[in-house]
Amino acid sequence: MSRRQMVRPGGRSARVQASVHTAVRELLSETGRDALTVPLVAQRAGVTPSTIYRRWGDLQELLSDVAVEHLRPDTAPEDHGDLMADLTAWAQQFLDEMASSAGRAYIRDALLGDPDGSNAGQCSAYAAEQIDTILTRASERGEQAPDVETTMDHIVAPLMYRILFRPAGLDAACARRLVIEFLGARGKGGQ
Structure with a gap:
């Protein structure tokens, strides 16, 4: 089972996902993909890097989640x-x-x-x-x-x-x- 399937919808989880997704989209447009890092996303989203690693595993899985939502x-x-x-x-x-x-x-x-x-x-x-x-x-x-x-x-x-x-x-x-x-x-x- 993937990490994304284990996350409960709504509440804090939904707020974290929304803020992290927004941070990724903003940073991609501002700095480009090559400059994107988990700590940079976490700082912009107002969460800890460990929150991102726990939920998404790595930057590529986070980018994948953002992409699926965009599509x-x-x-x-x-x-x-x-x-x-x-x-x-x-x-x-x-x-x-x-x-x-x-x-x-x-x-x-x-x-x-x-x-x-x-x-x-x-x-x-x-x-x-x-x-x-x-x-x-x-x-x-x-x-x-x-x-x-x-x-x-x-x-x-x-x-x-x-x-x-x-x-x-x-x-x-x-x-x-x-x-x-x-x-x-x-x-x-x-x-």
Whole structure:
């Protein structure tokens, strides 16, 4: 079980997490990643370094926790009226956010400080929740919607692969093409 899973939500624990996360974000923007240390974060957050080590283990796990929190979507996906439009808009926004230099840094941090895979799972769950919202809306409108996992496999997985390993030529048209090919194949008896 990771340290983050053992922490009780609310109260002092939530205040410590909020102040430490804020300190990390501020220091990253002010001094950069190379100058970041646990004692510097602790001083800014008003906690002891031992508090950070007890809760997060090391700087990389702290950066990972901050990254996962940053990658959490703020709002539900927009409703554009049909599955194709909703999924295309979401995929383009996802790509725009994740492929940015800040997005890539957060992805890297989320994965590097993730010894048990729970952060990767949480990031995946965020995307799955967003897609589930889109697919549920489509079903409620009477549209034939695929399941969440198949959509993740055909939209999110290739986007993440390209973001991480083949970013050249990655743009909104690529995201749109993935959606069109996926939904088009489904309409022709595929998936």
